[in-house]
Amino acid sequence: MSMVNRQYRDIYQRNYSPKKTFEKAIFEYLDDPVGLRNTMRHAGVVITGSFALRCICNKNWEISNMNIFVPNTRSLAMQTFLIREEEYELVNT
Numbered sequence: 001m002s003m004v005n006r007q008y009r010d011i012y013q014r015n016y017s018p019k020k021t022f023e024k025a026i027f028e029y030l031d032d033p034v035g036l037r038n039t040m041r042h043a044g045v046v047i048t049g050s051f052a053l054r055c056i057c058n059k060n061w062e063i064s065n066m067n068i069f070v071p072n073t074r075s076l077a078m079q080t081f082l083i084r085e086e087e088y089e090l091v092n093t
Contacts, residue, residue, distance in 0.1 A: 049067035051066040
């Protein structure tokens with residue numbers, strides 16, 4: 001039985017895990033997912049919204065967005081990554 005569980009676990013981790021879904025889906029928004037993960041880890045960033053649900057539920061919605069929450073004290077690191085590495089623009093609203 002443990003052999004069967006291990007096989008299913010391996011299949012899940014290769015194809016359906018939130019990490020794999022994230023790695024596939026992130027290219028809609030960014031070119032450097034490794035840079036994003038490193039910046040997120042350093043800055044304490046949390047991604048929420050339909051993008052996060054897509055990764056967790058392994059579903060795809062027509063309308064999707066990525067909400068990024070960054071602590072004020074570390075926002076410069078995330079802002080710098082998005083502007084310099086991903087060529088995003090800062091828009092004041």
